[in-house]
Amino acid sequence: MSNTSWESNSSNDAELRNFLALWHNYRPSILGAATCLLLAIWLYLQLGQRKGDRPSSPKLELGKTPLPEFSSEKKKVDILPKAKEASNGPRRIKGELRKPDSAKLSTQHDHGRQTRVLVFFSSLTGTTEKIVKEFAQTLESSLLEQIPENGQIFLKPQVLDLTEIDYDEYFINSPKPEDPNAQVDYFYLLLLPSYNIDTINDTFLEHLKETHNDFRIDKASLSGLLGYSVFGLGDREGWPSEEEGFCFQAKEVDKWMAKLTGRKRAFPLGMGDPKNDLKERLNEWTEGVRDVVKLIATTGSLGEGVRGSGDAVESDDEYISEGEDDDGEVIMEDAPAVPLPKKTKKKATRDLEDVEDLGKIMKTSRDDAAGSKDPAPIAVDFTTYGKASTKKAAPPPTVKEMVPKSSPTYAALTKQGYTIVGSHSGVKICRWTKSALRGRGSCYKYSFYGIHSHQCMESTPSLSCSNKCVFCWRHGTNPVGTTWRWVVDPPDLIFAGVKAGHYQKIKMLRGVPGVRAERFAEAMRIRHCALSLVGEPIFYPHINALLALLHGERISSFLVCNAQHPDQLETLGPVTQLYVSIDASNRESLRRIDRPLHRDFWERFLRCLDILRARRHRTRTVFRLTLVKGFNVDDEVDGYAALVERGLPCFVEIKGVTYCGTSSSGKDGLSMSNVPFYAEVVAFVEALDRKLRARGLAYGIAAEHAHSCCVLLASDRFRSPDTGRWHTRIDYDRFFDLLEERGPDGGWGPEDYVGEATPEWATWGQGGFDPRDDRVDRKGRKKVVEI
Numbered sequence: 031m032s033n034t035s036w037e038s039n040s041s042n043d044a045e046l047r048n049f050l051a052l053w054h055n056y057r058p059s060i061l062g063a064a065t066c067l068l069l070a071i072w073l074y075l076q077l078g079q080r081k082g083d084r085p086s087s088p089k090l091e092l093g094k095t096p097l098p099e100f101s102s103e104k105k106k107v108d109i110l111p112k113a114k115e116a117s118n119g120p121r122r123i124k125g126e127l128r129k130p131d132s133a134k135l136s137t138q139h140d141h142g143r144q145t146r147v148l149v150f151f152s153s154l155t156g157t158t159e160k161i162v163k164e165f166a167q168t169l170e171s172s173l174l175e176q177i178p179e180n181g182q183i184f185l186k187p188q189v190l191d192l193t194e195i196d197y198d199e200y201f202i203n204s205p206k207p208e209d210p211n212a213q214v215d216y217f218y219l220l221l222l223p224s225y226n227i228d229t230i231n232d233t234f235l236e237h238l239k240e241t242h243n244d245f246r247i248d249k250a251s252l253s254g255l256l257g258y259s260v261f262g263l264g265d266r267e268g269w270p271s272e273e274e275g276f277c278f279q280a281k282e283v284d285k286w287m288a289k290l291t292g293r294k295r296a297f298p299l300g301m302g303d304p305k306n307d308l309k310e311r312l313n314e315w316t317e318g319v320r321d322v323v324k325l326i327a328t329t330g331s332l333g334e335g336v337r338g339s340g341d342a343v344e345s346d347d348e349y350i351s352e353g354e355d356d357d358g359e360v361i362m363e364d365a366p367a368v369p370l371p372k373k374t375k376k377k378a379t380r381d382l383e384d385v386e387d388l389g390k391i392m393k394t395s396r397d398d399a400a401g402s403k404d405p406a407p408i409a410v411d412f413t414t415y416g417k418a419s420t421k422k423a424a425p426p427p428t429v430k431e432m433v434p435k436s437s438p439t440y441a442a443l444t445k446q447g448y449t450i451v452g453s454h455s456g457v458k459i460c461r462w463t464k465s466a467l468r469g470r471g472s473c474y475k476y477s478f479y480g481i482h483s484h485q486c487m488e489s490t491p492s493l494s495c496s497n498k499c500v501f502c503w504r505h506g507t508n509p510v511g512t513t514w515r516w517v518v519d520p521p522d523l524i525f526a527g528v529k530a531g532h533y534q535k536i537k538m539l540r541g542v543p544g545v546r547a548e549r550f551a552e553a554m555r556i557r558h559c560a561l562s563l564v565g566e567p568i569f570y571p572h573i574n575a576l577l578a579l580l581h582g583e584r585i586s587s588f589l590v591c592n593a594q595h596p597d598q599l600e601t602l603g604p605v606t607q608l609y610v611s612i613d614a615s616n617r618e619s620l621r622r623i624d625r626p627l628h629r630d631f632w633e634r635f636l637r638c639l640d641i642l643r644a645r646r647h648r649t650r651t652v653f654r655l656t657l658v659k660g661f662n663v664d665d666e667v668d669g670y671a672a673l674v675e676r677g678l679p680c681f682v683e684i685k686g687v688t689y690c691g692t693s694s695s696g697k698d699g700l701s702m703s704n705v706p707f708y709a710e711v712v713a714f715v716e717a718l719d720r721k722l723r724a725r726g727l728a729y730g731i732a733a734e735h736a737h738s739c740c741v742l743l744a745s746d747r748f749r750s751p752d753t754g755r756w757h758t759r760i761d762y763d764r765f766f767d768l769l770e771e772r773g774p775d776g777g778w779g780p781e782d783y784v785g786e787a788t789p790e791w792a793t794w795g796q797g798g799f800d801p802r803d804d805r806v807d808r809k810g811r812k813k814v815v816e817i
């Protein structure tokens with residue numbers, strides 16, 4: 031045992047000696063290698079640490095206060111961040127200069143992004159606070175109903191009291207979410223009362239102004255928001271109108287928010303009075319706001335259209351059209367044509383590629399029309415009236431689309447702001463529609479007939495016409511022809527398309543400064559249709575079916591025709607008001623001004639007057655005279671009086687021509703010298719009135735709209751024998767009732783749907799401007815009415 035242990039001890043000694051010998055020989059190398067290894071480990075750890083510390087975004091963090099969830103319960107409202115102590119020192123900007131990110135909306139709707147609606151309010155006596163809480167609850171439940179089809183998630187709306195928050199956190203740059211990795215987009219709603227005494231509203235407004243004017247930060251520093259909308263509370267008893275201060279601070283906030291967000295007004299300013307109409311107005315606004323938020327949820331953007339600039343001058347300028355028509359239509363920014371219903375889209379827009387297609391399209395065209403009650407031939411010979419019905423129509427050489435999508439005409443018309451529907455119809459917003467949406471007055475048809483312009487749609491089922499009038503503002507872009515030789519779209523396609531196009535354009539106006547939520551909501555129900563845009567509506571073979579569709583939805587019809595298609599006029603069904611354009615009083619003058627394509631234009635014209643005379647007890651008939659100095663005014667009064675005697679229209683509308691800029695009419699092109707002054711129109715009307723009386727015709731000057739340079743002569747049939755007052759207005763409901771109850775041939779006429787008396791302000795000598803609307807000049811400045 032002992033030997034074994036000795037042997038083992040001596041071998042251990044030998045190993046120790048070997049190890050020490052090794053250490054002595056390799057000591058420097060071992061120490062060097064160990065140092066290198068330690069250094070490498072240290073470096074590795076250091077680098078790893080730095081990487082972990084790196085912030086996820088190089089941008090400055092704005093707010094470290096967590097964003098609390100909203101609940102209407104008091105205890106939860108308490109967890110809202112407390113207002114920071116107002117600093118007395120110089121204003122510190124925690125934001126940065128960022129370029130407005132206009133492309134952001136369309137790209138930011140990544141999968142899984144979250145949206146949070148922030149509801150800001152101020153309240154002195156508690157009304158707004160109470161309303162805001164209810165509003166936020168409604169909004170919250172409706173947002174939860176949203177199906178996040180594309181992964182968009184709505185966070186709970188959050189209510190923030192303007193007296194408690196730090197403006198720098200929310201009103202310099204858009205807020206940052208608590209979790210830096212979360213992708214949250216913000217949408218602001220602001221509900222504010224107005225006070226003409228010093229309140230928190232003044233401080234808030236001052237902050238918005240300062241931020242916009244601060245040279246260190248971007249002027250539109252809130253452009254990162256998805257959008258915003260404002261609702262004002264006020265008191266109509268003390269401040270009856272906007273001019274007198276009703277909701278003036280909400281208007282101001284709306285304006286400054288437009289500037290700060292780069293025109294992201296998502297829905298028009300709403301206004302209500304708790305003692306009066308608040309419930310109704312707030313409901314309209316809430317519905318609109320909800321739709322917009324829904325739009326964002328499904329498309330990731332506020333939708334196409336005009337963004338309110340926050341500056342009335344700028345936005346008015348962009349709407350002034352050099353090509354205003356008689357009815358004052360406007361050019362809007364390019365909009366894609368309204369998508370057609372799936373079923374018909376393909377056939378309505380395709381190009382004709384080969385001969386087989388022609389056959390198919392002709393068949394389709396007939397099939398489509400078969401559904402309507404008035405099947406019509408594909409081609410109608412309009413060249414010589416009276417013969418078309420007896421002569422067998424020659425087969426059309428080809429059947430094309432009137433305005434194919436690929437054509438320069440289509441491009442020109444869409445550039446001018448038309449929405450082309452199908453292949454031959456169009457719709458456009460007139461400038462009066464926008465004006466009425468902003469409370470700046472309706473067109474003369476409101477003064478004369480009670481039509482609110484924001485509920486009126488201007489369209490045509492035929493962009494083609496058989497005249498080339500020198501005063502036409504379409505600049506030669508429209509097709510002309512004496513025969514219908516194109517594909518015929520079915521009336522239901524046209525009706526659905528023009529309505530969709532009109533509503534789409536109305537929606538595009540929701541961001542325009544001055545548009546009010548109340549009128550915007552009204553505008554989403556079309557009540558009137560002016561079939562007078564361009565072209566000749568009765569050229570369309572299924573015009574009666576189209577009119578029936580309008581009337582079926584209780585949309586009134588004002589149809590203007592050019593007195594060149596007597597056969598079609600004769601078979602025209604009921605319309606609310608039927609116009610013929612009377613552009614001259616004699617053959618030579620008419621040839622010069624209308625430049626008609628028909629050889630027998632004068633005979634056609636006179637026959638149309640005879641048809642109107644025969645219809646005058648069934649339909650409200652109107653002669654429309656457009657006065658063009660140097661063309662159809664001088665020495666023609668007596669001739670016009672003779673035409674009135676022949677046609678005996680219910681009304682004669684006399685209007686000065688509107689200058690359309692450069693005209694396509696070559697040497698005959700118009701200039702400003704052809705536009706009569708209102709005084710000249712008045713002189714003409716008075717002369718015509720005298721001539722009519724001299725002929726023993728019972729007419730009188732009933733109404734005027736000086737702003738449109740338009741005067742109305744009316745038959746005594748529309749004057750109350752008891753009061754002597756004119757009744758030029760229309761009882762639209764009565765018209766539809768008569769049509770529905772008694773049918774088109776039920777023995778009723780214009781006297782049966784006469785409306786209330788023409789308002790005093792619209793009668794002759796009063797100017798015709800509704801005193802409830804603002805009168806402004808083209809720059810949006812207030813105007814003093816001079817009559």
Ligand SMILES: Cc1cc2nc3c(=O)[nH]c(=O)nc-3n(C[C@H](O)[C@H](O)[C@H](O)COP(=O)(O)O)c2cc1C
Nearest residue numbers: 153154155156157158223224225226264265276277
């Ligand atoms: C002193 C005072 C001044 C006011 N000034 C205006 C005003 O200029 N314009 C307006 O539309 N309403 C004005 N109002 C009405 C309030 O805006 C309205 O009553 C509102 O509903 C109050 O909301 P709140 O209870 O949330 O503070 C004023 C009210 C008071 C008491």
Ligand code: SF4
Nearest residue numbers: 357460473483486488
């Ligand atoms: S009638 Fe209708 S379309 Fe024509 S100008 Fe008036 S509002 Fe516009």
